[in-house]
Amino acid sequence: xxxxxxxxxxxxxSVCNKENKRVESIKKELAEFLDSxxxxxxxxxxxxxxxxxxxxxxxxxxxxxxxxxxxxxKIWEIDSxxxxxxxxxxxxxxxxxxxxxxxxxxxxxxxVSNLLRLGIIKNIPRPxxxxxxxxxxxxxxxxxLELRDLEITVExxxxxxxxxxxxxxxxxxxxxxxx
Numbered sequence: 001x002x003x004x005x006x007x008x009x010x011x012x013x014s015v016c017n018k019e020n021k022r023v024e025s026i027k028k029e030l031a032e033f034l035d036s037x038x039x040x041x042x043x044x045x046x047x048x049x050x051x052x053x054x055x056x057x058x059x060x061x062x063x064x065x066x067x068x069x070x071x072x073x074k075i076w077e078i079d080s081x082x083x084x085x086x087x088x089x090x091x092x093x094x095x096x097x098x099x100x101x102x103x104x105x106x107x108x109x110x111x112v113s114n115l116l117r118l119g120i121i122k123n124i125p126r127p128x129x130x131x132x133x134x135x136x137x138x139x140x141x142x143x144x145l146e147l148r149d150l151e152i153t154v155e156x157x158x159x160x161x162x163x164x165x166x167x168x169x170x171x172x173x174x175x176x177x178x179x
Contacts, residue, residue, distance in 0.1 A: 019100035120167035125156035
């Protein structure tokens with residue numbers, strides 16, 4: 001505790017508190033979503049089965065009407081909604097796992113060095129890539145492109161800072177000791 005300044009502690013604590021509030025909010029949203037998801041999924045699957053059955057009967061009779069096309073469009077819409085439900089759940093779960101970034105404008109260089117040395121924060125490089133030579137030979141008669149002289153450079157100019165697991169445990173322990 002003596003190796004961290006009050007400003008550093010306050011900043012790390014505020015980032016942790018912000019992350020905890022965000023995670024709690026998203027967990028609540030996820031719980032509500034999961035409660036309503038099964039009922040909505042069942043309703044959509046029932047509609048889907050009905051439309052598929054109606055189209056199957058019409059296909060067997062070799063008659064394709066405007067209703068067939070409309071039902072087919074509804075089937076695609078329902079399939080899309082079912083996929084969106086699964087994607088929404090994955091999105092919420094991934095938002096829970098995301099780390100809160102430390103605003104670099106609020107932390108000085110020597111504070112970053114100190115907190116990195118103590119293991120309270122982690123440095124996450126933000127890489128970018130670019131092509132050195134942009135000449136790609138294309139032979140129209142060939143099935144493949146030739147990329148012999150292609151050079152891709154990956155660099156990291158700026159880094160994002162997050163609170164490490166140790167830092168989170170440290171802030172939790174300090175908050176419990178306060179109480």
